[in-house]
Each structure stands twice: as structure tokens, then as C-alpha cells.
Amino acid sequence: MQNNVNITNTNQKYRQDFAIIAGWVGFGSKVLDLGCGDGELLVYLRDSLEVKGYGVEKDDANWLACLQNGTNVIQMDLEDGLSGFEDQSFDTVILSQTLQAMHKTEEIVQEMLRVGREIIVTFPNFGYWRNRLQIISGNMPVSKTLPYQWYDTPNVHLCTINDFDQFCKNHKISILERKVITDGDEMSFMPNLLGNLAMYRLKSN
Amino acid sequence: MAENNSIGIVAPQTAHFSEPFTLKSGEVLPQFELVYETYGTLNAAKSNAVLVCHALSGNHHVAGKNAEGDKYAGWWDNLVGPGKPLDTNKFFVIGVNNLGGCHGSSGPSSINPDSKKPYGASFPIVTVEDWVNSQARLLDLLGIQQLAAIIGGSLGGMQALQWTIAYPERIKHALVIASAPNLTAQNMAFNEVARQAIITDPEFYDGDYYAHNTVPRRGLRIARMLGHITYLSDDAMGEKFGRKLKDTIKYSFDVEFEMESYLRYQGDKFAGEFDANTYLRMTRALDYYDPALEYGGDLSKALNKVQAKFLVVSFTSDWRFSPDRSREIVKALLDNERTVSYAEVTALHGHDAFLMPDAHYHSILCNYLQKIDTSTL
Numbered sequence: 001m002q003n004n005v006n007i008t009n010t011n012q013k014y015r016q017d018f019a020i021i022a023g024w025v026g027f028g029s030k031v032l033d034l035g036c037g038d039g040e041l042l043v044y045l046r047d048s049l050e051v052k053g054y055g056v057e058k059d060d061a062n063w064l065a066c067l068q069n070g071t072n073v074i075q076m077d078l079e080d081g082l083s084g085f086e087d088q089s090f091d092t093v094i095l096s097q098t099l100q101a102m103h104k105t106e107e108i109v110q111e112m113l114r115v116g117r118e119i120i121v122t123f124p125n126f127g128y129w130r131n132r133l134q135i136i137s138g139n140m141p142v143s144k145t146l147p148y149q150w151y152d153t154p155n156v157h158l159c160t161i162n163d164f165d166q167f168c169k170n171h172k173i174s175i176l177e178r179k180v181i182t183d184g185d186e187m188s189f190m191p192n193l194l195g196n197l198a199m200y201r202l203k204s205n
Numbered sequence: 206m207a208e209n210n211s212i213g214i215v216a217p218q219t220a221h222f223s224e225p226f227t228l229k230s231g232e233v234l235p236q237f238e239l240v241y242e243t244y245g246t247l248n249a250a251k252s253n254a255v256l257v258c259h260a261l262s263g264n265h266h267v268a269g270k271n272a273e274g275d276k277y278a279g280w281w282d283n284l285v286g287p288g289k290p291l292d293t294n295k296f297f298v299i300g301v302n303n304l305g306g307c308h309g310s311s312g313p314s315s316i317n318p319d320s321k322k323p324y325g326a327s328f329p330i331v332t333v334e335d336w337v338n339s340q341a342r343l344l345d346l347l348g349i350q351q352l353a354a355i356i357g358g359s360l361g362g363m364q365a366l367q368w369t370i371a372y373p374e375r376i377k378h379a380l381v382i383a384s385a386p387n388l389t390a391q392n393m394a395f396n397e398v399a400r401q402a403i404i405t406d407p408e409f410y411d412g413d414y415y416a417h418n419t420v421p422r423r424g425l426r427i428a429r430m431l432g433h434i435t436y437l438s439d440d441a442m443g444e445k446f447g448r449k450l451k452d453t454i455k456y457s458f459d460v461e462f463e464m465e466s467y468l469r470y471q472g473d474k475f476a477g478e479f480d481a482n483t484y485l486r487m488t489r490a491l492d493y494y495d496p497a498l499e500y501g502g503d504l505s506k507a508l509n510k511v512q513a514k515f516l517v518v519s520f521t522s523d524w525r526f527s528p529d530r531s532r533e534i535v536k537a538l539l540d541n542e543r544t545v546s547y548a549e550v551t552a553l554h555g556h557d558a559f560l561m562p563d564a565h566y567h568s569i570l571c572n573y574l575q576k577i578d579t580s581t582l
Contacts, residue, residue, distance in 0.1 A: 030542065052542065060551070060565055067546055067572050074535060075549045084536045 016184040017122060017197060018044050021094065024120055024177065024201045025049055029091035032115065034078055034108070035098035037062050039071035046071075054090075056082075079104050082111040094120045097197070101154045109171065113204045118176065122199040125180065127160030127192040145196055161192040168202065177201040210288040211278065212244050212269030217309060220346050226339065229493075232329040236318065239343050240309030241265045241301040244285055245293030247349070253579035254349045255296045256340060257281060258357030258364035261432070261487045262479060264308035267300035268293075283562040290571040295579060296353065304339045305331040305486040313482030314415065326412030331486055333360070333494040337367045341375070351582045354574065355513075356380040358559035359526055360487065363494050366534065369511040370496055376513040378577055380570070383523055383559035385530035386504050386537070387495040392525060395435050396488035399428035403481045412482050425481045426472035433471050438522035438555035504533060505540035514544040516573045518566070520558040521551050546573075 018041055025031055027049050033042050036055030039062075045051045055073040057063045066073035076084065079102065093116030095108065100123050102108050112119040124145045125131075131141035140150040148155065159167070161180065168175055180187045180195030187195040219240050226234045242265050247254060257267050259280070268285035270278050285291045285298050302310040305328060309315075313328040344352070355376055357365040362384025369379045388396075403409060406424030410417050437445070446464040460466045500506035515538055519531035528549050538545040550566045552558035558566070 054539070063548060064565075064568060064572060067569065068576075070576065072544055072546050074539075074545075074547045076532075076547075084532050084539065086536075086540055089540070 015044075016181050016186075017096070017199060020179050020181070020199055021045070021096070021120055021122075022048055024118075025051060025092050028052070030089075032056065032085065032090045032093045034082075034093065034095045034112070035101075036066060036071070036073065038065035039069040039073060041094070041096060042066075042071045043069050078102065078108055081107060082115050085115045087114050088117055090116045092116055092118050092120060096120070096122050097124065099123045100158050101156065103156060105157045106171070109167075109173070113173065113202070118201060118203050120199070120201055121164075122197060123159065123164070125161050125192065125195045125198045126158040127162065128182070128196050129193050130196075132193075161195060161198050164198065164200065168200075172205040173202050174205050175200060175202055210286045211282065212286050212293060214273065215242050215244065215266075215269040215271060215279075217242050217265060217271065219309065220343055222339075222342055222346075224342075226335075226342075228329055228335045229332045230330055234304075234311070234329065237304060237311040237339065238309070238315075239301055239304065239311075239339060241299060241343060242267065242269075242279075243300075244268055244298040245296050247297040247347070248579065250581055251349050252351065252353060252582045253295065253297050254344070254347075254352050255291060255298045255354045255356060256344070256352055256368075257285070257291075257298060257300045258336075258340075258355065258361035259300070259303065260357070260359040260361045261491070262429075262475070262484075263361070264306060265300040265302040265310075266308070267298070281560065283560075284567075284570065290567050290574055291356070292574065296574070299343075299347070301340055301343060303331070303336045303487075305329075305483060305490075307480035307483040312480065313412065313486070314480040323415040325415055325482065328482065328486075330489055332490050333363050333367050334371065336364055336490070337371050340364070340368075341372060344375070351375050351377060353577055353579045354378040354380060356382070357384070358382040359384055359556065360491055362526075363491070367494070367496065369513040369515075370507060373510050373512040376511075378516070378573075379511075379513040380516045380518070380573065381531070381534060382518045383520055383526045383531075383556055384517075384534070385526050386497060386507075386533050388491055389530075393492045395431060395525075396492055399431055400485050400488055402427040402431070403485060406481075409481065412485075414481070420476070421481045422476045425479065425484060426469075426476040428484060429475040429479075430468040430472040433468060435525045436556040438524065438553060440522060441554045441557075444553065504537040508534075508537045508541055508543070511538070511541070511543060515546070516569075517545060517547045518559075518569065519547075519549050520555070520566075521549060522553055523556045523558060525556045 031051045031053045033055045036057050042053040042055050055071050058077050063075050093112040134141040179199045180191035182196040217240050221238050223236045263280050266279045268279040268282045287294050302308045305312045307314045313324050317324045355365045355368050362381040365379045365381050369376050403424035406421035408419045409421040449463040451460050496507040497504040517531050517535050519528040535547045548569050
């Protein structure tokens with residue numbers, strides 16, 4: 001599972017979403033990053049917070065990049081669930097910009113809540129005004145955040161912030177914190193319209 | 206990783222141990238010998254040693270050739286050598302023939318110094334634990350306190366795992382490949398059929414066939430043929446042989462299909478060079494290994510004291526040591542918050558894949574081994 005969104009300017013070393021996640025993860029805590037890509041987030045959390053991190057990654061090339069980064073990485077498919085991980089065995093389980101590409105959306109969120117005391121879920125907000133504008137003009141949105149054509153996108157479960165709020169309510173998931181960012185800036189005014197990336201800190205009710 | 210990066214000519218060495226050695230079964234070997242080979246140079250700190258553990262039919266001859274005219278190089282020559290994943294410019298690599306083997310270490314076919322005759326059936330049943338303890342003695346002899354890494358596939362992976370349990374402070378890294386924390390009933394069943402083929406061969410003579418100047422060729426041949434079927438996947442056999450005929454159909458029980466030709470060739474070759482008593486013992490060692498047994502079946506408890514960092518690798522088409530079994534090891538390590546990475550390599554070749562130079566697989570081993578710091582213990 002590859003992270004298919006890069007929300008920040010690639011010239012910037014600093015990533016606002018990483019910084020927010022770091023703010024939600026305790027120093028020295030135990031973290032599981034699902035769909036960890038090349039392990040960049042785990043390296044960041046290790047270097048800044050001395051977390052004990054493990055990544056889960058399906059793709060061979062990304063898996064190897066994790067190994068080269070010195071990240072613990074388990075090769076498996078998130079669609080199969082998290083059966084190799086004990087209940088409540090991690091302080092935080094992270095699913096960063098991967099939710100929208102999952103087929104078994106409810107299952108993975110439930111599995112995260114089983115394994116982690118808290119979970120962090122981030123996803124591109126489909127309700128972002130630029131996406132809406134493209135829909136109104138008659139096309140599926142294609143942008144830096146959603147860089148795929150309708151026929152080749154891995155994103156099968158795109159949602160808006162309103163949708164995800166409702167999802168949490170329906171599934172009895174507590175929203176501990178929510179932050180919405182656009183090009184690195186936090187959006188507190190009309191987030192479902194103006195926010196590009198949605199970030200949630202959650203736990204079971 | 207070119208094939209010409211060979212170790213070259215290597216000479217096996219023999220270590221003699223005269224202190225009594227108590228086996229897991231309770232039996233005592235008053236003395237024993239282990240034959241081994243080394244590749245590369247042990248550094249001054251003695252901190253760059255890697256032990257390669259062999260599987261069922263392997264031996265100490267891991268890489269290079271023993272003589273110029275040798276047709277084949279060692280059994281894991283694609284892994285070990287200068288510039289290869291297990292780089293002998295960096296590591297001091299040790300290959301050892303396990304106790305009970307038939308390639309020079311004390312075993313059923315070697316001469317019992319007391320009786321001056323082959324041990325035969327009197328050679329005790331040895332276990333994975335016994336192998337690891339005997340290998341520890343070899344390391345003591347070589348002055349190696351700690352291994353930079355231990356690596357093994359299949360039964361070799363079980364030894365690597367056992368090392369981290371029995372001698373946690375002596376292993377920095379463990380590479381456990383295409384292995385399992387114990388055998389399933391189905392897996393043991395194949396071993397039982399193999400053993401029955403040997404034991405019921407009229408030439409077996411209760412294991413003392415040496416005295417009768419014969420060997421149970423038929424049994425060993427069938428055992429090996431069976432083994433080969435289980436080391437390959439259905440797809441690999443399909444790709445390699447399919448239903449290809451040797452010639453035209455003859456309506457006979459001679460070789461009709463290419464697959465039969467392959468199995469017979471492998472069986473004959475093996476029966477001509479391997480000892481049946483050793484084969485029996487190797488399969489039994491596989492059956493008995495179960496480190497979780499004394500912890501009520503809880504592998505996580507069994508691995509509670511391991512200190513090594515782990516790389517666990519499995520192959521998608523391996524049904525004899527399936528990825529599920531490797532995941533059990535990974536889970537037990539995760540439960541103990543150990544450092545572990547796990548790769549599930551997409552491969553066609555079934556269990557045999559662990560010996561093949563697949564580019565991604567070797568890239569994994571290469572990257573992992575490169576990162577190991579060998580400068581200090």
C-alpha cells in the first residue's frame with residue numbers, strides 16, 4: 001500500500017502532517033504505521049520522539065526502502081487485517097493517507113482500534129473546494145493530492161470530512177482531536193470546504 | 206553478485222571435542238568431531254563471524270570448491286563470497302556439518318573410536334538443541350564469543366532461532382528463512398513416510414547396513430523423491446515439467462514423463478551420496494523441534510529472553526514451510542517488542558526458493574547484512 005499523496009511542497013523538509021502526528025504521539029511510545037511507504041514517518045518519529053516503531057508495508061520496493069532506512073518493517077497486506085498483532089499492544093496505530101485506498105475500510109479501522117490504544121487516521125478530503133469545482137465542471141477531480149485518473153486510481157473509498165465524522169459516530173469511535181490542513185496551513189474555518197488533508201486522533205468509545 | 210565472485214578453493218577442517226557431550230535425549234557422547242569450513246577473515250575483535258546453518262541434506266561445504274575439478278560449488282555459493290550478499294570481504298563465515306551428519310562430523314556412518322567400527326544404529330538421536338550446543342563448542346574453540354549474525358533456511362532457520370533462545374547474548378542478528386517454530390502434522394507426516402521407506406528397505410538391517418556392506422538405496426531414493434515433490438510448488442513443477450513426455454507413450458511403468466525422470470535422477474543421485482541413518486536423524490530433529498512446548502505452546506514466552514535482531518523471510522509458494530509459520534515467529538517477536546523485519550517474497554519455486562538467487566530476495570539479504578556493524582562485539 002503506497003502513500004499516494006504528498007501534501008507538502010517537496011522542497012520543504014518540514015511536513016506539517018508529520019509535525020501534527022508527532023504532536024499526537026508520546027515520547028518513547030510504541031507506534032505501528034500501516035502502509036508505511038518508505039518508512040519516512042517512522043524515521044521522523046524515531047529521530048524526534050525516540051518512538052519504538054514498526055511499519056507494515058506490502059510493496060516490495062517500499063519494504064526494501066524501509067529496511068535501508070533502518071525501520072522495522074513487516075510485509076503484509078492490510079486487507080487481511082492485523083491478526084499478527086495483539087490487542088492493545090501499541091500506544092498508537094497510524095494509517096496515513098491510505099484509508100481511501102482500502103477495500104475493507106470498516107475492518108481496518110476496527111482492527112486499528114483493537115491493536116492500538118489510540119489511532120491516527122489521515123485522508124485527502126474529497127469535500128475540498130477544488131475537488132468540488134472539478135466535479136461541478138463535469139470531471140472527476142485530479143490534483144496534486146489526488147493525482148490519478150478515474151480509471152487508474154487506487155482510491156476506492158474517498159470521503160469528505162462530514163462523511164468521516166458520521167462514520168465515527170455510527171461506529172462509536174471517539175474523535176479526540178481533528179486537524180485539517182491545506183498546503184501546510186491549519187484550516188479551522190469551514191474545514192470540509194477549505195481543507196485538503198483531514199487528520200484524526202481517535203479511540204474506541 | 207556475479208557467479209565469478211567465488212571463494213575459490215577451500216579446505217574443510219576438523220575440530221575434535223574430547224569433553225563428554227550430553228544430548229537432549231540424556232545420552233552422552235564421550236567425544237565427537239565436527240567438520241567445518243570458513244570463508245573470509247576473522248577480524249581482530251572477533252566481531253565479524255557469521256554461522257551458516259544447514260538444512261536437511263546440507264553440510265559444511267557452503268561455498269567455493271574443495272578442488273579445481275569439482276563439478277559443483279558449495280550449496281549456498283550464490284550467497285557467500287566476495288561481493289555477494291554474505292560478503293566475505295566483510296564477514297568471517299563458518300559452515301559446519303551437524304552432529305549426526307555424513308560429511309565428516311561424527312555420525313552414524315563415521316567410525317566410533319571405541320569400537321573402531323561405524324556407529325550405525327548406535328549413534329544417538331540428535332536434536333536441533335544438540336546441534337546448537339555443539340556449534341557453540343566450535344565457536345568456543347575458534348575464540349568467537351558472539352556472532353555478528355546467524356543465518357539458516359528451513360531446518361537451518363530452526364537452528365538460527367534456537368541459537369537466539371539458548372545463547373541470547375551470543376547472537377547480534379538472526380536471519381531465519383523459510384522456516385517454522387515447529388512442524389505441522391502434515392509436515393511431520395512427510396518425514397514419517399520418508400523414514401518408513403528407509404526402515405522397511407530390506408537392505409536397512411536395523412541401521413547396521415554398513416556391517417553388511419550394503420546401503421538401503423531404494424528407501425533413501427524414495428525418501429528423497431518424496432522430499433523433492435514437497436520442496437517445489439505445483440506451479441513450479443508445472444513450469445519445469447508440465448506433462449512433458451520423455452519420448453512417446455509406451456504404455457509401461459518406465460519413465461514416461463519428464464517429471465519422473467527428474468525425480469528418479471534426484472533420488473539416485475542422493476542415494477549414492479547420502480547416509481540413510483543421517484537422513485532418519487535429520488528428519489527426527491525436524492519433528493522434535495518445538496521451543497514453545499515447555500512454555501505450554503506459547504512461543505512468545507519461549508522467545509522472551511532473545512536479544513538478537515531478526516530478519517524473517519518466507520516465500521509465497523512455499524507450502525512445506527509456509528509464510529503463516531514464519532508469521533508465527535514474527536508475532537512472538539512482536540509480542541516481546543523485539544527488533545524484527547519480515548519479508549514475504551513472491552516466488553514460484555516453493556521451499557526451494559530459499560536457495561535460489563532471486564534478485565529481490567538477495568537484495569533483502571544484501572541490504573540487511575550490509576547494515577550490520579561488525580566493528581565491535
